[in-house]
Amino acid sequence: MLTMDKQNLIPASSAKASGMDDLQEVRAMIRRHKRKDILFASIGLLALMFALLTLLTLFIDLVMDGYQRFNMEFLSEFPSRRAAHAGLLSAWVGSLLVMLVTFLAAVPMGVAAGLYLEEYAPKNWFSDLIEINVTNLAGVPSIVYGLLALGLFVYGLGFGQSILTAGLTLGLLILPIIIVSTREAIRAIPAAIREAAYAVGATKWQVVKDHVLKYSQGGILTGVIIGMARALGETAPIITIGALTFIAFLPPSPIGTEAPFINFEWLSSGFTVLPIQMFNWLSRPDHAFHINAAATGAIIILVTLLMNGTAIWLRYKIRKNIKW
């Protein structure tokens, strides 16, 4: 670096001419460099602000476009041909049920996989294979999961275009997120905790269940929330499995009035979810429907931001509070 700046740092020609000139030249150079520093810092701040202000603009734009639909009717009406009376009832109920399936499928599986990789897996090619797979799965475009689900769940296993299919698809999609966050949470636990448990005669599973899992649950929860927020906003894979966009009915209730009070008919029901309803309204030429799309977008963004915000806050709290 110095060699590149030689001319600037030591003005060789005038070095012996006069000391006064030298000093002034050096001062001028320092001023020049400081100006550059400030200039770049402002450009950097601008770039950063640009990224941050965009979200703000986007959110304000959505709220301004859609504010007239923020009322209870919007949440309690089915979609309709008339934009002003169309609502989100089937979409938010569908989202809720799909997320329930996703949660039940992805969380036990992801946590178990994370536990195995951190606590049990021997260091050999087999574990490497699993690790590489998890990393790669995180980089697979979400629409490819949709194609997988279309071939495997919809036609291969005959689940049809149902809540079950959608839930499992999103479950596979967020599996890497949950595995990775589980592993990170487990890795933060010092070995001394495990050794103490072993020393009093605990088996491996007892150590894992009573100590490792217990101390990592905050970190795991963070990953679960981020994963669920992702699942809520995902559109492409659910479109690919062929979810219908115009649903004017609710799936059968999961809770029955007579024994055994739980039924599973809703799993095979047709459905729509919030982002698909938004996509449907957005792709219509009629501007009145764009207002509905904006209102839906504002709701989706609000819920995902709240979920992600909670997760980040939670992680911050954990980092700050836990001192081993």
Added chain:
Amino acid sequence: MNSATMSHLSAIQTTISPRLANNVRRNVKERVIEFILMLAALSAVATTFAIVAILLYESLSFFKTVSLLEFFTAKEWTPLFEDAHYGIMPLVAGTLTTSAIALAVAMPIGTVAAIYLSEFASYKTREMVKPVLELLVGVPTIVFGYFALLFVTPLLQKVFPELPGFNMLGAGIVMGIMIVPYIASVAEDAMRAVPMHMREGSYAMGATRFQTAIRVVTPAAISGIVAAYILAISRAVGETMVVAVAAGQQPNLTFNPMESAATITAFIVQVAMGDLPHGSIGYQSIFAAGLMLMAMTLFFNILGHIVRKKYREQY
């Protein structure tokens, strides 16, 4: 045997063997649990295999009808028309054009933001901005689709009046904005990983912050920064909703950002929205398109890992 020994033996049997039996039971339980956990971990491998198997299986049926030569050289992609053509190139062109615009927007802004965040911003600013960047990464892409179609495109039309309502420019720009937080966040991580003594060495020689950032920190973190770019390309190529909403649905062999063109992902969405019979050539065509997409993103993902591994600086 006398009775004393007998009672002694029975005492052993009653005291030790239940514990031994318990031990055996405990060991079996431990093994079963380990096996179950391993199965869960294997689900990741199974998912990868299932993805590859399904894509290959349906694509093989597709390539029984369509030759590979036609797939890669034909200039039209109209698998659903009476007069069907099966050239993937128009979709690839759309995908590459939108991704290139996105990268042109996201790379400079993301890199500068990362340098600022890592080298110029105060500790407090950084601690505040990092979570916000993470929040931005989590915004659902369909919302960005809305932004591209109804906010950025009308804005662009004021500058270019002849711009069509669906165009690759608007979609690409929004996709770029979407990727900025990702690049900024990953590149910043790479720069923070550069050890402090390298900066201190540079400052000690009289370098300014800017000189240190550009000539010391950035070269040292270049592998991480380039990996961030490559992973961003992979994201742009696989991005679906922004282009499906805002770039148009018509396959169009062009690299002109002012035109509308379908990407690989937009085509899959378009077909899936319709009601296509299972097993038809149209149905198979989305798997062939998906295989192409998978191949492209896999290429970039692997390249990213190689860059990160190979050019990792040893401090």
